[in-house]
Amino acid sequence: MGWLLPRLLAALLAMLVGGVVGMLIGSFWHWPALGTLLGALAGGLLHTFVDAWRGRRLMHWLRGQQENPAPRDAGFWGEVGYRIERLVRLLERRVETEHTRLDQFLSAIEASPNGVMLLDANDQIEWCNSVAADHFGLDPQRDRRQRVTNLVRAPVFVAYLQDEEFDEAVSFPGPGSRGTISVLIRTYGEGMKLVLSQDITERERNDAMRRDFVANVSHEIRTPLTVLSGFIETMGNLPLTEVERRRVLELMSQQTLRMQTLVGDLLTLAQLEGSPRPAADRWVPVQRLFNQVHADAEALSAGRHAISFSGAEAVQIAGAEAELLSAIANLVNNAVRYTPSSGRVDVAWTMRGDGAGELEVRDSGIGIAREHLPRLTERFYRVDGSRSRDTGGTGLGLSIVKHVAQRHGGELEVRSEPGKGSSFKLIFPAARVRRGESAADAGRSAERVNAA
Ligand code: ADP
Numbered sequence: 001m002g003w004l005l006p007r008l009l010a011a012l013l014a015m016l017v018g019g020v021v022g023m024l025i026g027s028f029w030h031w032p033a034l035g036t037l038l039g040a041l042a043g044g045l046l047h048t049f050v051d052a053w054r055g056r057r058l059m060h061w062l063r064g065q066q067e068n069p070a071p072r073d074a075g076f077w078g079e080v081g082y083r084i085e086r087l088v089r090l091l092e093r094r095v096e097t098e099h100t101r102l103d104q105f106l107s108a109i110e111a112s113p114n115g116v117m118l119l120d121a122n123d124q125i126e127w128c129n130s131v132a133a134d135h136f137g138l139d140p141q142r143d144r145r146q147r148v149t150n151l152v153r154a155p156v157f158v159a160y161l162q163d164e165e166f167d168e169a170v171s172f173p174g175p176g177s178r179g180t181i182s183v184l185i186r187t188y189g190e191g192m193k194l195v196l197s198q199d200i201t202e203r204e205r206n207d208a209m210r211r212d213f214v215a216n217v218s219h220e221i222r223t224p225l226t227v228l229s230g231f232i233e234t235m236g237n238l239p240l241t242e243v244e245r246r247r248v249l250e251l252m253s254q255q256t257l258r259m260q261t262l263v264g265d266l267l268t269l270a271q272l273e274g275s276p277r278p279a280a281d282r283w284v285p286v287q288r289l290f291n292q293v294h295a296d297a298e299a300l301s302a303g304r305h306a307i308s309f310s311g312a313e314a315v316q317i318a319g320a321e322a323e324l325l326s327a328i329a330n331l332v333n334n335a336v337r338y339t340p341s342s343g344r345v346d347v348a349w350t351m352r353g354d355g356a357g358e359l360e361v362r363d364s365g366i367g368i369a370r371e372h373l374p375r376l377t378e379r380f381y382r383v384d385g386s387r388s389r390d391t392g393g394t395g396l397g398l399s400i401v402k403h404v405a406q407r408h409g410g411e412l413e414v415r416s417e418p419g420k421g422s423s424f425k426l427i428f429p430a431a432r433v434r435r436g437e438s439a440a441d442a443g444r445s446a447e448r449v450n451a452a
Contacts, residue, residue, distance in 0.1 A: 007076055011047050018043020051077070058084075114198050115181075121191030123148050123161060128195075135197040137175030148195075157183060161193075171200060180204055216380040220262055220394070224255035231255075258392065265396040268326060269379070272403040278320035280432055286312035286349055286359070289325050297332045297345065304341040311349035315357065318432040319408045327404035330397040331361040331424045337391040339365030339421070355430030362423045368416040376414060377402040401426070408432055 019040035026035015054077040061070050061081070066088050070081035106127070109116045115132030119125060124145050125138070133140045136152045143151055149158050156172040160183065169184040179201025186194045231252050234240075240248065290309045297307050317324060328347075335345040343364040350358045368376070372383045380395035382388040388395060398412075401424075405412045409429045416422035 003076055007051075010075065011044060014043040014047035015040040016043070018046070054078075114196055117148070117195040117197070119148055119193040119195060123193070125151075126192075132195070132197050135174055135178070135181045135199060137178075160185065174199070213379060216395075217262075217266065220380070221259060224258050227255045228252055258389075261392060262394045262396075265394045265400065268400055269396060269403065272323065272400065272407060277407050278318075278323065280318045282320070283316040283318055283434065284321045284324060286315040286317055286357075289321070289328055290347065290349075292325060293329050293332050293347070296329060297336055300333060301336045301345075305336060305339060305343050305345050307336070307345045307347075309347045315349055315351070315433065315435045317357065317408070317428055318434075323404045323407065327401045327426065328359065328361075330401050331426070334393075334397060334424075335361050335363035335365065335422070337393065338387070339363040343421075351433070351435060352427075355433065357428045357430075357433035359426040359428070360423055361425075362421065364421040367418040367420050367422055368414075369418050373414055373416065377412065 019036045022035040022037065022039015022042065023032050024035070025039070026032045029035070054071070054073050054075075057071045057073075058077050058081045061068070062084065066085070070085035072078060073081065106129075110129045112129065112131065115129060115135040117125060117128035117132040117136070124147050125143055127144070128136075128138060128140050130140060132138070133143075136148075138151055149161060152158070152175075154172040154175075156170050160166075160170045166185040166187065169182050171180050171182040173179070174181040179199060182198045182200045184196045186196070188194055231248050235245070235248060290312045294307070294309050301307060332345065332347060335347075339345060344362075345364075346360075346362045348360050348362070350360070352358055368383055372381075375381045376383075377398045379399045381398075382393065382395045385395075387393075402412050405426050405428075409432055410427050413425040413427060414422065415425075
């Protein structure tokens, strides 16, 4: 009742003041009693009017947006206005905090690498992040409140949603040229659904590659093993002449060598894939690499080809010597193996204008048809399988070359024309190539070491 007494007192005071003023004015006309009555009445009415006007002002403020402060009055309405305004501002602050929290929450989900979509009990889209929109081919704004099955019609997804058995994820082809999308649904609240999506195209491709790789390796190893076991059986069961026995042993050693080469290449690949990139401060003289590869190439060619190496004087590459040697040796080996007798193999180093270094292995061999070029560096990809195997190829050489190039910040460029020959270029970035006095010295000392 604390609010009533002051108001009554204020009304009484207004009436009192009105009565006194009325009495003074009434005395002037010799009607003091009537003047007092009318004055008190006028005072009471004025007070009621001012009170109603203040109440109306507050009501007007309340009906509006409450952007301005509440009317600042003394007394009852002033306090009501002040308290209501405080409450309004408190609620506004709370709503604002909730909004900020919701925005942060949605931004966090938006930043998720996975798709997130919220469906209501009627499978209408409540919200989805842009990754989910991309996975399902939706527009996050336009498609809100739309039934998801009207927009995503993949039968696997529709059946998954309708069967309501959400224990396991399902996968289906995404819209357009999207790959494969995996979807997992979780229910929450009253029939609401949280739809989580993930693009598993890359994972599926990797799985397929791994399966192919294992199948290829098994196949590559099984063939020489079958041959070997056949020979072992032959030697055990049949009496062979000395000439036959030597021939069989020779063939057996060929097959063993083939398996050894394959395992060697597989180990090299595994090492390239599993080790950190070679440091850029170990300088290897290119001439030293050329000298080693040259000797092996001459041995492989056995005088059937004209082989030349040029341009490596005083040049150095920063990287891992064993890897670089393996890459160049693979390219030169291929050039010799895929070039018929009396053909040419030219290996040359050139410095490019931008400081990059270019190592080209050019041959006048059988060449490669255009359609094979993009796949050459795939593991076990061969243009002519029997020629590759007959010449001791594993199908892993160019894969190794590409890895080595990438690990040294470089790239492999291939140009070829069937019947005319091929050119394989290893391009190293300027940061990993240098030419100078010190390089020349290193090259010369390397040659001295080789000569010795
Ligand atoms: P391989 O051990 O079979 O030679 P690579 O990975 O080194 O495997 O090469 C892949 C395929 O590319 C080879 O099987 C061959 O068909 C083709 N190829 C590579 N180098 C040459 C070349 N210099 N000339 C013609 N064909 C080549």
